[in-house]
Amino acid sequence: MNVIKTNVFDVYILEPQVFGDKRGWFMETWSTKNMEKAGLYYNFVQDNQSYSATKGTLRGLHFQKGDAAQAKLVRCGRGSVLDVAVDLRKGSPTYKKWAAVELSAENKRQLLIPRGFAHGFLTLTDDVEFLYKEDNLYIPATDRNIIWNDPEIGVNWGIQNPIVSDKDAKAPRLCESDVDFVYEVKT
Numbered sequence: 487m488n489v490i491k492t493n494v495f496d497v498y499i500l501e502p503q504v505f506g507d508k509r510g511w512f513m514e515t516w517s518t519k520n521m522e523k524a525g526l527y528y529n530f531v532q533d534n535q536s537y538s539a540t541k542g543t544l545r546g547l548h549f550q551k552g553d554a555a556q557a558k559l560v561r562c563g564r565g566s567v568l569d570v571a572v573d574l575r576k577g578s579p580t581y582k583k584w585a586a587v588e589l590s591a592e593n594k595r596q597l598l599i600p601r602g603f604a605h606g607f608l609t610l611t612d613d614v615e616f617l618y619k620e621d622n623l624y625i626p627a628t629d630r631n632i633i634w635n636d637p638e639i640g641v642n643w644g645i646q647n648p649i650v651s652d653k654d655a656k657a658p659r660l661c662e663s664d665v666d667f668v669y670e671v672k673t
């Protein structure tokens with residue numbers, strides 16, 4: 487696995503090694519043993535998949551607050567997306583900064599997003615299947631969102647009127663949110 491730093495602290499692009507043969511290809515998308523060798527320790531406990539029918543669909547920006555926070559390993563199994571992670575950890579050197587990476591079935595790139603981030607993606611094609619692992623379970627009472635076009639964050643989505651859920655259309659701004667993440671300095 488090729489581990490590539492992004493412009494945001496603790497967010498990494500993971501590029502799997504792809505083994506091609508006459509049948510097609512094989513790749514490991516996560517191996518605890520190999521990733522620990524690279525200093526990445528995650529215990530994933532939930533796997534999710536979503537389908538978005540139409541190009542220009544935006545899911546986000548989402549997180550779970552407090553102890554329910556979730557690290558995510560995300561990828562695209564069909565189509566392509568612009569994937570975005572926003573650092574919401576107060577005190578982080580990259581607080582409120584965002585990483586945006588194209589993930590596609592073709593490039594097989596994954597984004598590893600630690601706890602303390604808001605996450606969202608915009609579909610760049612029709613028929614997007616999005617796959618991800620999380621290191622904490624879904625707890626609806628802790629589920630939070632921030633409006634995708636919050637000017638305080640300023641993600642450059644490259645779209646004015648995405649298709650969003652009713653819930654995401656009504657999301658608060660960061661300054662109205664009860665987000666409570668704090669950056670922990672690694673020793």
Ligand SMILES: Cc1cn([C@H]2C[C@H](O)[C@@H](COP(=O)(O)OP(=O)(O)O[C@H]3O[C@@H](C)C(=O)[C@@H](O)[C@H]3O)O2)c(=O)[nH]c1=O
Pocket residue numbers: 534536545546548549558605606607624651653
């Ligand atoms: C996120 C989630 C939703 N659900 C249910 C609740 C709801 O009825 C339905 C759709 O939920 P949502 O509208 O929140 O789905 P969606 O907008 O796809 O939410 C996801 O967005 C991306 C960007 C993320 O980062 C994920 O963590 C998650 O928040 O699925 C679960 O059962 N388990 C889960 O883990």
